[in-house]
Amino acid sequence: MGPGLVSAGSAVLVVLLSGLSIPLETRADSQSGAAVYQAHCASCHGADRLGAMGPALLPENLSRVRRVQAGTSIAEGLPATQMPAFGGQLSADQIEAVVDFIYTPLVQTPHWVMEQIRASHLTHVDTATLSDRPLFEADPLNLFLVVELGDHHATVLDGDRFEPLHRFKTRYALHGGPKYSPDGRFVFLASRDGWISRFDLYNFKTTHEIRAGINTRNLAVSADGRTVLVGNYLPHTLVVLRADDLAPLQLIPVTDGQGASSRVSAVYAAPRRGSFIAALKDLPEVWELPYRPAPPGPDSVASTLPGSPAEPADLTVRRIALDDYLDDFFFDPEYRHLIGAARNGAGQVVDLDQGRVVAELDLTGLPHLGSGITWEWEGRQVLVTPNLKQGSLTVIDMESWQVIKRIETLGPGFFMRSHAASRYAWSDVFFGPNRDAMHVIDKSTLEIVKTLRPEPGKTAAHVEFTRDGRYLLLSIWDPDGAVIVYDADTLEEIKRLPMNKPSGKYNVWNKTRYESGTSH
Numbered sequence: 001m002g003p004g005l006v007s008a009g010s011a012v013l014v015v016l017l018s019g020l021s022i023p024l025e026t027r028a029d030s031q032s033g034a035a036v037y038q039a040h041c042a043s044c045h046g047a048d049r050l051g052a053m054g055p056a057l058l059p060e061n062l063s064r065v066r067r068v069q070a071g072t073s074i075a076e077g078l079p080a081t082q083m084p085a086f087g088g089q090l091s092a093d094q095i096e097a098v099v100d101f102i103y104t105p106l107v108q109t110p111h112w113v114m115e116q117i118r119a120s121h122l123t124h125v126d127t128a129t130l131s132d133r134p135l136f137e138a139d140p141l142n143l144f145l146v147v148e149l150g151d152h153h154a155t156v157l158d159g160d161r162f163e164p165l166h167r168f169k170t171r172y173a174l175h176g177g178p179k180y181s182p183d184g185r186f187v188f189l190a191s192r193d194g195w196i197s198r199f200d201l202y203n204f205k206t207t208h209e210i211r212a213g214i215n216t217r218n219l220a221v222s223a224d225g226r227t228v229l230v231g232n233y234l235p236h237t238l239v240v241l242r243a244d245d246l247a248p249l250q251l252i253p254v255t256d257g258q259g260a261s262s263r264v265s266a267v268y269a270a271p272r273r274g275s276f277i278a279a280l281k282d283l284p285e286v287w288e289l290p291y292r293p294a295p296p297g298p299d300s301v302a303s304t305l306p307g308s309p310a311e312p313a314d315l316t317v318r319r320i321a322l323d324d325y326l327d328d329f330f331f332d333p334e335y336r337h338l339i340g341a342a343r344n345g346a347g348q349v350v351d352l353d354q355g356r357v358v359a360e361l362d363l364t365g366l367p368h369l370g371s372g373i374t375w376e377w378e379g380r381q382v383l384v385t386p387n388l389k390q391g392s393l394t395v396i397d398m399e400s401w402q403v404i405k406r407i408e409t410l411g412p413g414f415f416m417r418s419h420a421a422s423r424y425a426w427s428d429v430f431f432g433p434n435r436d437a438m439h440v441i442d443k444s445t446l447e448i449v450k451t452l453r454p455e456p457g458k459t460a461a462h463v464e465f466t467r468d469g470r471y472l473l474l475s476i477w478d479p480d481g482a483v484i485v486y487d488a489d490t491l492e493e494i495k496r497l498p499m500n501k502p503s504g505k506y507n508v509w510n511k512t513r514y515e516s517g518t519s520h
Ligand code: DHE
Pocket: 053, 054, 055, 080, 081, 082, 149, 174, 175, 176, 177, 178, 217, 218, 219, 265, 266, 370, 414, 462, 503, 504, 505, 519, 520
């Protein structure tokens, strides 16, 4: 559900947001800023400034952005985001006015407390009536969920026959990878406006929903399948939910204990540590939140520990101090190291056991570590990451943390993918004139061996492999788009399925098994 403007045109705007009622009284000197905002910014950032497709624009969420930088971003756009340049349409005075406006506090600080979270909880079906076997003929572990951003739907795809099995409406503007329960039956989806949905893939039904925040980043599911953790931009909170029915269990304010609070950059499950990791945007800290003792070995990654208590326990926070902020990050396969980068490109390696920074990384531009993948190269493990600002991929030795190679590409990229069974890695060119190109990299030579242009003029992005790694799906990121199936070895096109701006695609097996070639 998107935020709705109920009354506009006066100095006091009132917004109703499924339970949120916020007077948006603005100071007289920001009136023209308010008008410019409504005309040019509201469609993405929300009429209420609480975020929609774009992030919330409030002083508490702009603490790291100087006013002059905000003005530059409005005039020139912001690299690696959907933020366009308005310099051609707005005068310098108008830009200044809108900057004033977004730095003006709302009369009432928006809050979304436990009582409101609890009141938003929805049960859509009586789960006792649901089948515990799939109601379709297909391998349930080789399904794909394809998010179609164009009309806010998701398609469930049979990963063997490449046929759609079901299509359903999602909340407005899903963002971040949906996360599966360890058995692959349930998928958890997060929308930018805070709604968390639990969808049953065996029965094709949304079972429960809850609004965990006003402007949400993403969610993570614990490896034992019992707990969901949600990270928010607004308010500055983490929300713990019971995975069985999304009942809210705990609300954790994200503060340093001395008056400063922070947006959450992202949350992840670190299965072998038995914990969640939360990266913070406005505090130079990373938080670890253990939910149970770490399981004994790699095979127990997706299992429930015998003797686990019936209710997930309260999470406690272990704080790890950093040298810099973490805007984007990546884990090594053992979840021992966290490799993080700030938006200025500085990279640091945090040893999560020791709780300290152990290496600096020679990164430039804006590395997109969240889309990095690992593979073995000449007897060592390498991390390869696209760059949101530069036309290159960075190959990093994961023992020495030295950069081995920068692979030149046709432009900045967003997503990378491979599979243990494939000799190739795929990397898109998401930005610029070559955004219709997709590079194929030979993992043994670290060279681009082929550049495909699946639909000239339309963005080609985001690849995901089938469970066995023999085929892969690629998005044509356009309302009149498609998911294209390729043979991972011959690189030949196999099939084209029309879709409405398909963004990410998520294979149940690869996600629940933490396949090294995909994001987690
Ligand atoms: Fe994303 C994942 C952050 C803009 C599409 N994006 C993520 C994750 C983070 C992140 C931290 C990992 C969470 C997860 O998967 O659980 N994204 C950011 C930003 O900071 C940024 C640059 C600005 C913002 O608006 O928040 C940003 N992202 C975008 C887009 O503009 C994209 C292209 C379109 C959209 O949906 O808004 C986009 N992001 C995605 C997708 C994933 C994602 C498809 C999941 C990738 C995956 O394969 O797992």
